[in-house]
Amino acid sequence: MADTINEATRKGFLVDTSRCIGCRSCQVACKQWNKLDADKTSNKGTFENPRDLTPDLYNRVRFVEKETSGEVTWRFLNERCMQCGDAGCMKVCPSPGALFRTKDGIVSYNKEKCISCKYCVSACPFDIPRYDANDKVSKCNLCQSRVEGGMTPACAKACPTEALKFGNRNDLIAKAKSAKKEIYGENVLNGLGVAYALEGPPEQYGLPANPSIPMSIFLWKDVIKPLGILGFWGSIGAMMLHYITIGPKKLEDDTTGKEADHE
């Protein structure tokens, strides 16, 4: 597979949730730069809005409200495509070039090449990809065009508190570690392009503690697929071998005689 990442130049995010104030500038800036329509939402008695990613919402702030002994803690998590080093979506995508890795290590996509199979929806460890009205994949690609033009992604540009920090992934993680931050996503799935400094266990933020490509997806692509191809050629080989070693079943003993008796 052509999915190789140059770790030295890999770009990414370090999301420091302790700095996030839930202003949603990132959401708005993303919509503006990527020219995404507004989604109609409804008030469900929380400040979180919208409640989920949509084909027109590549990143959003997840509001985690928790009440412990009368006190309410509020935590904010910027949710988006994690740009996995080992990306489930790329693993299952049957259309070459529909989902691809950029030289900066970003998982980007080309809607023209998407064949609408939706396999990526099932294979994502974080349930991120959405399908738009034309049945094409859509998700955050870290503003690939901006990054390749030497700019930071729109969301990071708009973030007023530096909760979203963009840059060389190694540098960002080293810096956060030297500040004694607990890093989420440093090594899992060959490292997440979007790593987090969280203030508590990942489960509290609705993140899987040990994210991985779903087991049945792994079995499908890494076990069944190669064995099936082997089995196909193996069965053809076995039949040919049977034909030349044991041979076809020819039951031609006394039939002509018997046949004659009946006539």
Add this chain to the structure above:
Amino acid sequence: MSNYVERFSTSERILHWIVTCSFFILFLSGLGLYSRLFNGYFNLFGGGQNAILIHKAAGVLFFFTSLNMFLNHKKDVSTFDEDDKQWIEQRGGYLSRDETHFNIGKYNPGQKLFAIFIAVATLILGITGLFIWMPTFFPRWIVQLSLMLHGLMFAGSVMFVVMHIYLATIGNPGTIEAMLYGNIPKSWARKHHPKWYKEVTGESP
């Protein structure tokens, strides 16, 4: 008196070849979905998106015709008697060059097991195919499991079909005539399916 007996009626034969055609359309249109190695097969259908469309249509056709075919022969293929046991014990005589004779009814146990396997595979492929068709309407784990099972049953079916084609053509010369013309020579019936021969002709094999 004719030298031939009818093995498959016209409607049985037509149904079989509809199932065959839909199977191979499914096979070719699904190859590109099975692995990127087979991406070129999408070109047969004018791109991946069309291949998926045709795969779905052929899938619906295959699901109903294949199950129909099984249900038509359910009684014949799902009961095994003592003579079948003997056939199974000696692997139908296929692993030796010696001539073997078994007192077999309309279908031998190999054919029965093939029919049962394909029926089960059809059910699983059809149901999982529906989940894969509309993944966003079902819980993610169901779709993930379906993708795996769909691939597994496909790989299994293909291997069985390779065997089926071999045994029905060059492996047992004369057999395919039953599915092409419907009638087969009495001598063939008497040797390959003596018990069935007796049933349909009343003559002792």
